[in-house]
Amino acid sequence: MTLVYDCEQGFQFIASIERDYNGAIAWVFLPGETVKLPVVVSASGAKFSDGKITYWSSKGGALLEYNGKEYKQCKVNRKQSIWEDAKLRGVDFRAVGNEPGWTLEIRNSEQILFVTNYGQDRYVFPAPEPVSNTATHTTEYKTSADGKALTVTLKGKQCDDSMADDETYPTTVTIQFDGRHYMGCSTPLH
Known part of the structure; x- marks a missing residue:
């Protein structure tokens, strides 16, 4: 803790x-x-x-x-405690989103943890080598496990948390998972 x-x-x-x-x-x-x-x-x-x-x-x-x-x-x-806890657990990148509430953690460039449905559902994927595009300022991870595919796109564009008026992050996150589209915000953890 x-x-x-x-x-x-x-x-x-x-x-x-x-x-x-x-x-x-x-x-x-x-x-x-x-x-x-x-x-x-x-x-x-x-x-x-x-x-x-x-x-x-x-x-x-x-x-x-x-x-x-x-x-x-x-x-x-x-709020800060959640981010510091992730950093101390070795998480390199953490993202959050709403409707339904979700989190995504990329850990040690080895594992991606996607938790959705307000913490009810947890999915672990191997972290692939990211594909970066400097022209569009994006980085993409495509991975799969247990018959489920996950695509995470990180865009170097300011993101405002839709549920917290004063919360701004440096990265916009788009996730495609199990036929659903998720939008959220993120920041790297150093």
């Missing part, structure tokens, strides 16, 4: 919680450094600390003690 937190005074940090053989740990991404924090006992929520830096999450918010400062009012930025 990866969470992006927006704190007071414009401070932002990312925390990724995972389990290892010793229990839970938190990777906390701070300006200029990444720290691994072990879990410590707390009265409520999940608390991680190395004695210098403390990350304590509870009920959708967090407290961070870092660099001699205490950030008490840190709130989860849900």
Whole structure:
């Protein structure tokens, strides 16, 4: 689970919680450094600390003690958390669309995951070598698996999310899958 937190005074940090053989740990991404924090006992929520830096999450918010400062009012930025989680899972490119809600992830140039029908249906395809056309500013992936064909076209053209007035992406995505046409927006994850 990866969470992006927006704190007071414009401070932002990312925390990724995972389990290892010793229990839970938190990777906390701070300006200029990444720290691994072990879990410590707390009265409520999940608390991680190395004695210098403390990350304590509870009920959708967090407290961070870092660099001699205490950030008490840190709130989860849900939208950014989804994109950061994908990036940390090794996703190179992520796209989203509506009606019905769908996501597409290209991972390590090896796999394409297409999730549609508001998360109900998941399809995994091998990622083929992309075919790029500099004249039209497009990149196309054509692949198939289990009797289903998928064509993904990425166009270097600004895309406005039809369900979020303020959300603009640098890439327009068109998908042809199982006789249906899907439109959406995307951005590369670096």
